[in-house]
Amino acid sequence: MAESHSGTTDIAGAELAPAWLPPAGDLNELVPAMWADDVERGPGGSLTISGVPVGELKEQFGTPLFVMSETDFRARARTFKDSFDEAFADICGGVDVYYAGKSFLCTEVARWVDSEGLRLDTCSGGELAVAVRAGLAGGKLGLHGNNKSDAEINRALDLGLGRIVVDSLHELRRVADLAAARNTRANVMLRVTPGVHAHTHESIATAHEDQKFGLSLVSPEDSLPSGSTAELSAAEAAAKLAVESENINFLGFHAHIGSQIFEPDGFEIAARRLLALTHRIQESYGVVLPELDLGGGYGIAYTAVDTPRPAAEIARAMAAVVRSTCAELGMRAPRISIEPGRAIVGPSTFTLYETGTLKTVQVEVAGRDGVTAPRRYVSVDGGMSDNARPVLYDADYSAVVAGRASQAAPALSRVVGKHCESGDIVVRDVYLPNDVAAGDLLAVPGTGAYCWALASNYNYVPRPPVVAVKDGAARMIVRGETEDDLLARDLGAQNL
Missing domain, CATH: 3.20.20.10 (Alanine racemase)
Structure with missing residues (x-):
């Protein structure tokens, strides 16, 4: 496989990587500047915040979920x-x-x-x-x-x-x-x-x-x-x-x-x-x-x-x-x-998602006629309704597998949402392990600002809850919306 823009070889889809994306390293490693100080990998590689595993947060509050330290x-x-x-x-x-x-x-x-x-x-x-x-x-x-x-x-x-x-x-x-x-x-x-x-x-x-x-x-x-x-x-x-x-x-x-x-x-x-x-x-x-x-x-x-x-x-x-x-x-x-x-x-907040559909498509490599490379799409249960910044500003984010560690080889991936828009992209380019499967938890760091604040109900998707974690305990500080909330202002629905 040819060398990618980022200098990485023999990685699925690497030819499609943007020039700024660093070579794929240890996919279990957390870059400290991108995360709250009390976020780390716990036993089995699960992400924890103030000692609380993300699996527990998912069981208690569901996904998608804004998790704030x-x-x-x-x-x-x-x-x-x-x-x-x-x-x-x-x-x-x-x-x-x-x-x-x-x-x-x-x-x-x-x-x-x-x-x-x-x-x-x-x-x-x-x-x-x-x-x-x-x-x-x-x-x-x-x-x-x-x-x-x-x-x-x-x-x-x-x-x-x-x-x-x-x-x-x-x-x-x-x-x-x-x-x-x-x-x-x-x-x-x-x-x-x-x-x-x-x-x-x-x-x-x-x-x-x-x-x-x-x-x-x-x-x-x-x-x-x-x-x-x-x-x-x-x-x-x-x-x-x-x-x-x-x-x-x-x-x-x-x-x-x-x-x-x-x-x-x-x-x-x-x-x-x-x-x-x-x-x-x-x-x-x-x-x-x-x-x-x-x-x-x-x-x-x-x-x-x-x-x-x-x-x-x-x-x-x-x-x-x-x-x-x-x-x-x-x-x-x-x-x-x-x-x-x-x-x-x-940096105090990350968004926790659950993965669903995965697919890989072949994409022509820019400047190389007839040469294609695989781009893997990883769909999550949120999207542009909880993070509009990639659509508004071409904002770049990162993501990690949050519920476990993985020793699988990296693959260039695109994390996308569930909305009926081709531009519904959460993370445009990121290296994720190639064993990501439906049901895995993904965490996107740096979502404390202008994500929940810009959230919408596009496609009638309820806005997620916000959970604050401190001293090993999590509590909800903003309740997630329900379908009843979505219909509460629909006057026609009140007459049924």
Whole structure:
């Protein structure tokens, strides 16, 4: 058999492997960066989490199943808080860390976030409702979103939210008017697009000009009336309006350059531009802007080639930039906040599936006319309804046989779901043992973020439950849906 792109020979389907996929090694080995710290192989090779075998989880809760390590989640939250507090202690007394509710949120997780000293970022009325039900104080919450409804803004004002992150001049005026109607002041940060190209998928890069989020640092706002602000950038015009409004408590600026980012240069450039903008506004209007949010969206390991940076390393690098830039500008540093994004919850969770249908097809090898290689399809009992990211972003994942060890030879495999879509792919390319059979358990790591949160009922498939494991015990924190749940809003079904 010819050599594959990854340098592996004599492996079924290896000619079809993408260039980035590492050679097949020990298929029973777990790459630590991809898993919660308390996940390991137990007796017989079964995957365990906090000592609980996946077979027991399957028997108790069924599959598909999101399995979360509470211990790992809390540890990652604490690590970000402690690392940034230490790095910024001499600059601004510490850092406020905002957990991304959109990545995964339920009342139990909201309470973990609060108890570990983090704040919570929300981006809808529904996420605010979860935070309120969990008992979080309004001052510890933020509200994002480029098109907030009046109801959402009013709820934020009623709760006394710590920050409303405003995306446009139009929204800033609405917030000011709604606050005036309540005879109160809204705590506002202005989201700017710092013009930094983030090395990530186009759909999750959020700091370039041509997208829906934020106020431009260079272009004027097209909704501006003619007059004294016409020559200002959108960000500067919004800052002027925020400073002058009696019903806006202008906290400072916010930027977010994207998500699933590994390279540090974009964050550092954005920080310098935001600090320069803060200094310019303070000098121009004689005000003090007490806060600055530097965003985040730090990358995690979905595959063996991903190399996430430790929180302490990120913190030290960001602190050095803020320290030196403030010194150059001769300004006092504002209170810094960050948003780690998926980096807290993503690695804490894996999805457990049961395999069903298996088949192998012959596929023509690119660039080699008439030469084919086998591609094995391994179907599981979930799919794009519980993980839409491969369809949305061409996201890559990995997978392992979870219920046992195997000494069988590796075979390039494609893990697919049960939905009526050819694009229903869970893991596009992974080496699995060639003795995988129907009934085997597969685990896909790194599914804590944007999997359950993006889950759907496509094909009327119920969404899976979420189980939290800690100290050798598992408990359900989000109930899985039933067919009765699926039919509960179908008014025709209620009349039968």
